[in-house]
Amino acid sequence: MTYISAQPRLTSSWDDICYPVQPVWLADLLPEYDIMATDRQQLVVGQLEGGRKTIFGIHSADYAIIPNSAIREVVDALMTGYQLQIKYTTTGEFSISIILPNTVAIGGELLHRSLILTNSYNGKTPFSLQGVSLPTLLDTSTAVGGSVYRDVCQNGLMGWADKFNDLSNYQAWLQAGVHQDTSRSARRLPTKAPSKGSNPLLRTIHHRGLTIEVFQQHLRDLLADHLKAEHNLTATVYDHLQQINVSSATVQLLRKLPVPVQLAKQAQERLRLEERLLNSPPSYWLLYNAVNYALFTGRSSLTLNDRYRLDERVFHQLAAQAYG
Known part of the structure; x- marks a missing residue:
């Protein structure tokens, strides 16, 4: 099925994504029809303020919708003084960044620690915390x-x-070239053990048959556990990327990255802009950020x-080259 082209929009307000959303049953809309497609019985319908009702997706009868308002309630109950940055699409996908006061220095920049949650009403982007989706959370x-x-x-x-676990393990994984394999099995990275305070019940979250109350309890425990943790390895990699300059053949390097051609062109323009803004030579750090921005x-x-x-x-590809 062809997917609608969309450009993520930016907001700093929960209100822009916490509009009413509810299930509507096909049987109620089409009472004179016998619906044989049992895997597609529930429409996800949302209504933006001042807009028409929008059908974001069609799911099975036991698919549980996670309203953004439910996420907001948990975040507000746990945290105060945070900043908010949300990227969302008109097709019903959301990337929610909770920006915290804590900072980490990368080169001459101060980066804020954050939490990134994703959600969607169209089923294309599963709910996740820090890039870990619900099915993956089932793995203890x-x-x-x-x-x-x-x-x-x-x-x-x-x-x-x-x-x-540490930088040497990550470098060994990069040198083995596993990051170049796009198969599902290769995406299962070697992971460190969860913290001792982790509750095994947190791994039971799933979109099917999930109630909002159960979801919020699990999310509350997950976020509370995560806020106590320290995450330093990626910052160490960022710092190394910042120290390694990119050669003049930036265009050729961008062409080798797994991004669409048009987005690669936008990344090149962004890289040049940041070089001027920061008065800095092109580094792997700036290149990664330019691609991230374009994406x-x-x-x-x-x-x-x-x-x-x-x-x-x-x-991973840029890290492999920078450490190579």
Whole structure:
């Protein structure tokens, strides 16, 4: 099925994504029809303020919708004084960055620690915390990584290396070339053990048959546990990327990255802009940020989930070259 091209929009207000959303049954809309497609019985319908009702997706009867308002309630109950940056599409996908006061220095920049949650009403981008989706959370060996927020380009950077025990393990994984394999099995990274305080019940979250009350309790425990954790490995990799300058053949390097051609062109323009803004030579750090910026601001038929997957591949590919 062809997916509608969309460009993520930016907001700092929960209100822009916490509009009413509810299930509508096909049987109620089409009472004179016998519906044989039992895997597609529930419409997800939302209504933006002042807009028409929008059908975001069609799901099975037991699919549980997670309203953004339910996420907001948990975040507000746990945290105060945070900043908010949300990227969302008109097709019903959301990337929510909770920007915290804590900072980490990368070169001459101060990055804020953050939490990144994704959600969708169209089913294209599953709910996730720090890039870990609900099915993956069922695996008790999964450890949730960190993320940071960068003011220069207003983008959230996922802690893709935080799932490794230490830098040597990550470098060995890169040298083995596993990051170049795009198969599902290769995406199962070697992970460190979850913290001792982790509740195994947190791994039972799933979209099917999930009630909002159960979801909120699990999310509350997950966020509370995550706020206590320290995530340093990705920051160490960022610092190394910042120290390694890119050769003059930036265009050729961009062409080798797993991003669409048009987004690669936008990344090149962004890289040149940041070189001028920061009065800095092009580094692997600036290149990664330029690609990240293009991925999450450019118009594309890519879903938000696709954009995060490509961002992860780009991060590992650039890290492999910088450490090579």
